[in-house]
Amino acid sequence: MPGQMTIRPIDSKGDLKKFVALPYRLYKDDPNWVPPLKGDALKKLIPGKNGWLSHAKQQLFLAERDGKVVGRISAHIDTLALEMPADQGFGPGCGQFGYFDAEDEAIAQALITAAEAWLKNQGMDRVLGPLSASIWEEPGLLIQGFDHPPTIMMGHNKPEYRGWIERAGYQPVKQVMTYELDITKEFPPIVKRIVQMGERNDRIRVREVDKSKFDEEAAIILYILNDAWSDNWGFVPFTPPEIDDIGVMLKPIVYNDLIRIAELDGKPVAFMITLPDLNEAIKPLNGNLLPFGWAKLLLWLRKPQTKTMRVPLMGVVKELQASRMASQLAFMMIEYIRRAAISNYSATRGEIGWVLDDNQGMNAIADAIDSKVNKVYQIYEKRI
Missing domain, CATH: 3.40.630.30 (Gcn5-related N-acetyltransferase (GNAT))
Incomplete structure (x- = not known):
């Protein structure tokens, strides 16, 4: 017993x-x-x-x-x-x-x-x-x-x-929710046309981040994030100690061509962060960096060759969120990162999320690029 x-x-x-x-x-x-x-x-x-x-x-x-x-x-x-x-x-x-x-x-x-x-x-x-x-x-x-x-x-x-x-x-x-998609396939014609129209618009610039200016770039992204997400369910603003932690955690897996900032008339208005799936590298280590796990991980980090790329965060400033420009900037960033993920990291699969179930804009973008929900997480509530 x-x-x-x-x-x-x-x-x-x-x-x-x-x-x-x-x-x-x-x-x-x-x-x-x-x-x-x-x-x-x-x-x-x-x-x-x-x-x-x-x-x-x-x-x-x-x-x-x-x-x-x-x-x-x-x-x-x-x-x-x-x-x-x-x-x-x-x-x-x-x-x-x-x-x-x-x-x-x-x-x-x-x-x-x-x-x-x-x-x-x-x-x-x-x-x-x-x-x-x-x-x-x-x-x-x-x-x-x-x-x-x-x-x-x-x-x-x-x-x-x-x-x-x-x-x-x-x-x-x-x-x-998280969405998955086969990134080796080109996006539907309507999405490609939207991207091409954006490329002809002199007001728009979509650029890679510069890791050598990590703190400066992080500040730009944080400003857009806190504005873009401030009305979302569950939003709590980041604090300086949390920002420092995130910098330490993410810096080893930040690659310039996988993170984009979109500018409109020279002003940063949107961003997209993409990370190679570190889980693919750490899963075989069973939680331990010793005796040789650290060497394997370090080698992987130098030039990740990974199946999956994850987009954990993406945002467009609130003043643009109800406009066509918001989706255009999103499609441009997604397309540029898709190309880089395939050519530079051998990726074949993308995952976007998490996305709130009532985020109509993001859910519409996910649908437009033929992605499908692959995981659903539920948050519960109780009065005590």
């Missing part, structure tokens, strides 16, 4: 390592799970090493039975999210849970109850989840697309988690 299960809050480094280690056991037989680098996964949980925690607080919990870790969860509160309008997803009294994994439903329910109790004790009356942990990291529970691995910075979970969370009283509140 199994022993009694216990749920306990954690804060020691040893417990943090147990928290990080659990998925490696639970998903070891899942061919579509991508083991994150353990050092990176640990760093995300430590204040002072994760810029998001400069404006958030969290409590991590472990479930144990017979001395064995059998589940984990985080309860966290983003103080900036509390200041956002409630009709945009967060707002006053809204906490979150994330990093959710459990061996069975009884463990899952006990973990969710513990997270809710902590959030309620902190004055929260509503919970969104799973969010692991910022909206900009791994939002939502995978509910469609279990048959292939996620790309860089996207999550993966067991299919049964959906029923466990819903039976805990959570209701769907938002879906985010």
Whole structure:
């Protein structure tokens, strides 16, 4: 007979390592799970090493039975999210849970109850989840697309988690999707004509970023992003510590020809970030850079030859979003990056997302280039 299960809050480094280690056991037989680098996964949980925690607080919990870790969860509160309008997803009294994994439903329910109790004790009356942990990291529970691995910075979970969370009283509140497409195929004629028209417009310039001016280019992209996304569901502005973290994380996989900035009359008005799928390189490492993983990864980073390219972020300033110019700039950036991805990185597949289910403009662009939804992530809500 199994022993009694216990749920306990954690804060020691040893417990943090147990928290990080659990998925490696639970998903070891899942061919579509991508083991994150353990050092990176640990760093995300430590204040002072994760810029998001400069404006958030969290409590991590472990479930144990017979001395064995059998589940984990985080309860966290983003103080900036509390200041956002409630009709945009967060707002006053809204906490979150994330990093959710459990061996069975009884463990899952006990973990969710513990997270809710902590959030309620902190004055929260509503919970969104799973969010692991910022909206900009791994939002939502995978509910469609279990048959292939996620790309860089996207999550993966067991299919049964959906029923466990819903039976805990959570209701769907938002879906985010990723689209995939065969980038070796040229886009439909109407898209090609739109691109060609843009190329004849002297007011438009679509340029590569200059990695040697990383901070300057990042500031331009951040300005457009905060303007373009400010009315979106779940938006929380980036803070300087988070920007620093993103710079450190992304700089090794930033390539000039895969990131574009569109200018109109000399003013930056749109951007598109594309990243080679680092998951293809780290999956065989099983979370470890030693003894030889670091050398393999370094070699890959010098000149990635990858099947998949992911577009995690794209934006057009609000003043243009209702105009034809917005889609024209988007199609031009997508087409130029498509060409570079094929010729310089041997890529054959693109993935766009995540995209909010109610983002009509982005969903229309995805449809126009013949891409199809390949993964759906669901975010849940509950009053406590």
